[in-house]
Amino acid sequence: MNDMSPPAVAAVPRPEPFVRVEDLRVTFVSRDATVRAVNGISFDLERGKVLCVIGESGSGKSVMMRSLLRLHPKGRTVIEGGMRVGEHDIASIGDRTMTKLRGSLVSMVFQEPMTALDPLYTVGEQIAETVRRHEKVSREAAWARALELLELVRVPSPERRLKAYPHELSGGLRQRIVIAMALSCRPSLLLADEPTTALDASVQIQILVLLRRIQREMGMAMIFVTHDLGVAAQIADEVAVMYAGRIIEYGDARDVLVAPKHPYTRAMLASTAKDQGRDHPLEAIAGSPPDLRALPDGCSFAPRCAHAGPDCTRAVPAPVTDLRRHMARCVRTRLKAGLLTFDPGVAGDPAVREGIDLAARSSPAHCASA
Amino acid sequence: MWLYAARRIVLTIPILLGVTIICFALVQIAPGDPIQNLLSPTASAADAARLRAAYGLDQPLVVQYVIWLGKVLVGNLGLSIANNAPVAGQVLHAFLNTLVIALISVVLAFVVSTIFGVLAAYRSGRLADRVITAVAVFGISVPPFWLGVILVILFAVNLSWLPATGMGASGSESFDYLHWDDFKFAIMPIVALALPPLGIMTRTTRAAVAEILNQDFVQTLRAKGLSERAVIVHALRNILPQAVAMLGLQLGYLIGGSVLVETVFTWPGTGYLLNKAVLTRDIPLLQGTILVLATAFVLINLAVDLVQSTIDPRIKRS
Numbered sequence: 087m088n089d090m091s092p093p094a095v096a097a098v099p100r101p102e103p104f105v106r107v108e109d110l111r112v113t114f115v116s117r118d119a120t121v122r123a124v125n126g127i128s129f130d131l132e133r134g135k136v137l138c139v140i141g142e143s144g145s146g147k148s149v150m151m152r153s154l155l156r157l158h159p160k161g162r163t164v165i166e167g168g169m170r171v172g173e174h175d176i177a178s179i180g181d182r183t184m185t186k187l188r189g190s191l192v193s194m195v196f197q198e199p200m201t202a203l204d205p206l207y208t209v210g211e212q213i214a215e216t217v218r219r220h221e222k223v224s225r226e227a228a229w230a231r232a233l234e235l236l237e238l239v240r241v242p243s244p245e246r247r248l249k250a251y252p253h254e255l256s257g258g259l260r261q262r263i264v265i266a267m268a269l270s271c272r273p274s275l276l277l278a279d280e281p282t283t284a285l286d287a288s289v290q291i292q293i294l295v296l297l298r299r300i301q302r303e304m305g306m307a308m309i310f311v312t313h314d315l316g317v318a319a320q321i322a323d324e325v326a327v328m329y330a331g332r333i334i335e336y337g338d339a340r341d342v343l344v345a346p347k348h349p350y351t352r353a354m355l356a357s358t359a360k361d362q363g364r365d366h367p368l369e370a371i372a373g374s375p376p377d378l379r380a381l382p383d384g385c386s387f388a389p390r391c392a393h394a395g396p397d398c399t400r401a402v403p404a405p406v407t408d409l410r411r412h413m414a415r416c417v418r419t420r421l422k423a424g425l426l427t428f429d430p431g432v433a434g435d436p437a438v439r440e441g442i443d444l445a446a447r448s449s450p451a452h453c454a455s456a
Numbered sequence: 457m458w459l460y461a462a463r464r465i466v467l468t469i470p471i472l473l474g475v476t477i478i479c480f481a482l483v484q485i486a487p488g489d490p491i492q493n494l495l496s497p498t499a500s501a502a503d504a505a506r507l508r509a510a511y512g513l514d515q516p517l518v519v520q521y522v523i524w525l526g527k528v529l530v531g532n533l534g535l536s537i538a539n540n541a542p543v544a545g546q547v548l549h550a551f552l553n554t555l556v557i558a559l560i561s562v563v564l565a566f567v568v569s570t571i572f573g574v575l576a577a578y579r580s581g582r583l584a585d586r587v588i589t590a591v592a593v594f595g596i597s598v599p600p601f602w603l604g605v606i607l608v609i610l611f612a613v614n615l616s617w618l619p620a621t622g623m624g625a626s627g628s629e630s631f632d633y634l635h636w637d638d639f640k641f642a643i644m645p646i647v648a649l650a651l652p653p654l655g656i657m658t659r660t661t662r663a664a665v666a667e668i669l670n671q672d673f674v675q676t677l678r679a680k681g682l683s684e685r686a687v688i689v690h691a692l693r694n695i696l697p698q699a700v701a702m703l704g705l706q707l708g709y710l711i712g713g714s715v716l717v718e719t720v721f722t723w724p725g726t727g728y729l730l731n732k733a734v735l736t737r738d739i740p741l742l743q744g745t746i747l748v749l750a751t752a753f754v755l756i757n758l759a760v761d762l763v764q765s766t767i768d769p770r771i772k773r774s
Contacts, residue, residue, distance in 0.1 A: 155678075155679055157675060157678055157679060185681055185682075185683055186681060187681070188678065188679055188680065188681035189679065189680035189681030190681060193679070193680070194676075194679040196672060196675065196676060196679075198672055201671060201672035201673060202672050202673055202675075202676045203673055203676065204673045204676075204677065204690055204694070205673070205694070205768070205769075205770060206690075206693050206694055206767065206768060206769065207690075207693075215680075215682070215686075216680040216681070216682075219680070219681050219682055219686070220681060251769045251770070253769070253770050264676070267676075267680060268679075268680070270680075271681075
């Protein structure tokens with residue numbers, strides 16, 4: 087295996103980013119199998135920016151998010167690498183401190199609004215509970231804050247809704263409640279794990295607009311996980327594409343979504359139904375995502391990749407980063423005039439391969455010094 | 457809420473009627489003719505007919521049932537054959553004796569099983585879980601009458617800590633549970649009664665807590681920064697409807713099904729009474745006891761439903 091730790095950070099000093107994740111690895115250990123869900127993820131995120139993480143089911147997106155809150159069951163999970171949010175070193179702080187940071191420094195919105203709320207407590211009780219957990223305020227003040235929050239997330243007739251039980255509300259309303267709860271203690275980082283996936287198309291866009299507006303108003307950093315490229319285009323400042331627990335392409339949202347370089351991102355964009363003609367069969371990426379219990383050698387996407395050659399399975403491709411901080415992990419990409427290009431023609435030419443490796447090593451390749 | 461309660465109460469009435477019909481039918485199914493037993497062997501057919509008319513037994517069954525039901529509703533369960541005393545008084549007395557120890561047992565089992573269940577679910581697969589599971593399986597599989605005998609041998613015969621049987625010097629008339637001299641007679645019956653429900657309820661609580669902890673909303677609770685203790689409070693409230701249902705079922709079971717334990721400890725409750733009534737073929741006593749037990753079972757279930765509906769807001773809707 088290649089050394090996969092990111093090469094030394096560029097010489098140009100940058101302001102300390104608000105969120106820094108370095109070579110994060112998450113492994114689930116059980117008696118039957120060892121599942122490598124996240125295999126060395128690094129990225130930085132500034133305050134006020136939205137990072138969209140795109141990937142298929144099982145690519146490790148949600149696992150990565152839950153790691154940032156340390157929500158994984160302790161005994162069965164091994165988390166390695168660095169995670170820092172603000173001045174807090176998430177990877178090493180004690181459990182009690184972590185509990186206090188959840189919901190106040192870092193909050194999370196989950197995918198399934200239908201099951202994300204406790205069915206036996208009213209919506210108001212659940213929001214007020216969060217407020218009172220983090221801020222020493224009276225019951226009345228917490229309730230008043232809950233009302234304000236419902237107004238913030240534009241829930242109609244909020245007084246009445248505070249006294250409602252989750253089963254009395256629609257999916258869209260429940261997701262607004264979940265968002266209100268996540269925002270209740272003014273977090274600096276909001277983790278949104280496919281918050282619109284379970285909703286109707288018309289409600290999806292409302293929630294998306296709401297999240298974007300609140301994120302801007304509150305100046306939060308946000309990590310938004312989705313497998314919907316349209317959603318990513320709407321909300322992202324930066325995009326990270328994940329495959330088999332690795333970020334295989336990263337960059338400015340426009341760079342990644344308009345001019346993708348990694349074959350996986352290209353294939354994924356090509357397979358959106360919107361751009362395909364009515365009479366043609368829909369184009370999809372052949373095959374299925376790799377088994378995380380037994381990852382193939384080298385590039386994890388190689389078995390499904392149209393451009394794969396023998397050189398792909400030799401080692402995990404090193405990240406190649408260009409001047410615009412557009413990064414891809416693919417042996418078929420290289421730097422041309424400082425910019426990342428995808429060149430299927432280089433297959434099998436060892437001389438060119440060496441050149442790419444050199445380029446990758448010498449470039450400021452901390453894969454996402456945002 | 458009140459609408460749901462009213463509807464639920466009205467729905468119990470046909471069930472209770474069904475109970476009385478079965479109890480009435482019991483006497484009809486029982487072999488033998490009570491009139492033949494009352495008459496001397498030399499009595500004529502005319503004598504028999506006269507006696508039959510005197511007891512109202514010549515009427516159609518439906519009429520007999522209605523007359524009997526009218527008596528039952530005013531608390532007249534007839535006379536016991538064995539001692540000619542009113543059945544109602546005997547059954548009521550025995551029922552209270554059973555009810556008190558059954559309640560204590562079931563509350564004890566409920567509290568202990570809740571603690572055990574939560575602990576086992578949290579320590580799933582570890583030592584604590586295995587020990588608790590072993591205790592629970594022991595409780596479920598050990599026959600309570602055998603356990604009763606073992607308890608007697610151990611604590612009454614060998615150690616002489618506790619009295620073996622009965623209700624002590626005070627007798628069932630003036631038994632005082634708050635008095636140690638009386639209460640010590642109740643300890644072994646309570647333990648023997650509590651163990652099976654303890655085992656069953658520990659297993660169900662463990663499964664329920666494990667299931668709740670796997671639900672999405674628990675992750676939301678943790679993600680919003682609640683301490684694990686606060687998460688357990690949420691989890692407990694969520695298993696409460698199920699736990700109350702289990703508790704009601706077990707209470708009903710203890711009230712009706714403690715024949716063996718009460719016989720081992722000669723505890724003068726309904727189980728003991730049932731045993732006596734069966735052995736002496738005292739049909740009115742048997743009928744009265746079963747009627748009271750079945751009614752209690754129905755009422756316990758009604759109470760469980762009402763309690764559940766106050767815990768879980770989703771129940772009222774359906």
